[in-house]
Amino acid sequence: MTSTRTGRLYGVGLGPGDPRLLTLRAVEVIREVEVVAFHSAQHGRSIARTIAAPHLREDHIEEALVYPLTTGTTDHPGGYRGALDTFYEEAAARLAAHLDAGRSVAVLSEGDPLVYSSYQHMHQRLADRYETEVVPGVSSISAAAAALGLPLTEADEVLTVLPGTLPQEELAARLASTDSAVVLKLGRTFPAVRGALERVGRLEEAYYVERATMGAQRVSPLADVDVDSVPYFSMAVLPSRQGRPAWADADAGHDVRRGEVTVVGLGPAGPLWLTPEARGAIARAEDLVGYTTYVDRVPHRAGQSRHCSDNKVESERAELALDLALRGRRVAVVSSGDPGVFAMASAVLEVACEARYAAVPVRVLPGLTAAHAAAARVGAPLGHDYATISLSDRLKPWAVIARRVEAVLEADLVLAVYNPASRQRRHQVSLLRDLALGHRKPDTPVVVARDVGGPTESVAVVDLASLDPDVVDMRTLLIIGSTQTTRAVRGDGSTVVWTPRRYPE
Structure with missing residues (x-):
């Protein structure tokens, strides 16, 4: 139980930069606490303190939490992450001393205290020991949308918030799969963020917002931004795709007729x-x-x-x-x-x-194909050489299909069969089974996979001789094992099938 003799910890969101965007509660807390803490780089200047300055008292105790480094270069034995962990532990200890002495402490945080903030590291180390209140602030994400005058999301669109520090390929994957996005922590990461947007064809949709709501605010199409002019307090924004005004496409330089x-x-x-x-x-x-x-x-x-x-x-x-x-x-x-x-x-x-x-x-x-999905459900029947054949004779004659099936069976390959049957084509699975029995043992495992991943999924492993054509339709995929394909029942009762990577001499 928290002692009533200790001070109270506040994580105070200051908003994106304009002092007028502080909430009433944030101002109230700053004015009432005894200790005000804020983070800064080694130059000692703190944006957080600047925002809160109009509400600081002369008798406030100020704790400047100065980062020991701002890049990944350090001689700390634990590397960059180790140096930061040590700093956070020491900073938390300084604040704990005030709290233990019964003083209330406000840790100032640009934006919102629980969105990519420095305050979070104090919260993780202190909130379980002291009475704590988090005062939310206007996020820089909301400020950027307001600066653009464009909605971030509409209806069922999904908004993704990303740190620019992710690897470029990871950024590209996430930017490709989302409707709208905000990428924070630019600065040195800007070339990778720009490259990711270009990689997925979304560079022309993207906007750049720098120091949103501050006096030096800058907004422009991201493609027009000089790589060397990007500070840390900036972000890339992919706004809503729905209801984009004509001026937005014009400003971004879109070629709207490019098909x-x-x-x-x-x-x-x-x-x-x-x-x-x-x-x-x-x-x-x-x-x-x-x-x-x-x-x-x-x-x-x-x-x-x-x-x-x-x-x-x-x-x-x-x-x-x-x-x-x-x-x-x-x-x-x-x-x-x-x-x-x-x-x-x-x-x-x-x-x-x-x-x-x-x-x-x-x-x-590309997409995940049915043979791989079906194989994964039972293990690894495609673990060695295999062939894929469509049994449909709509675009090629059955004689060609039969000749190819024979060649695959003679080569002792695993065979993945697409389009094995339809409502009109009911005889070909029987013909396939008979062809296979000329080259395989009757107990050769056959995977019968229907609607894999769908609501009516069914997957069974049967003997080749027991393959029933009546259970096969166009939504079914068959995998016929080679002479080396193995079937086993595991301890949990599940049946697994695999084809060894090694082939006998």
């Missing part, structure tokens, strides 16, 4: 298996084109047009997408699994190579 086609792999089912890059491309698209079942898997987004069609008109879908791009539209052609595996990428590229579409940019974004 493109991106063929996107949705993965086998559900958003958990959608890559960040694919998620970003879908969000950025003005038009979605695809087989109705696959388009229906993409959440509706305001302002986005959807063009659904039957599964048997791939060339027509490709033409529609490319025609829309010729009119300056950003188009995402969505495909289940990976678009390059028995899916739309081939159809789009075939049409895109016609002379009339030669100038249309086309990208293919």
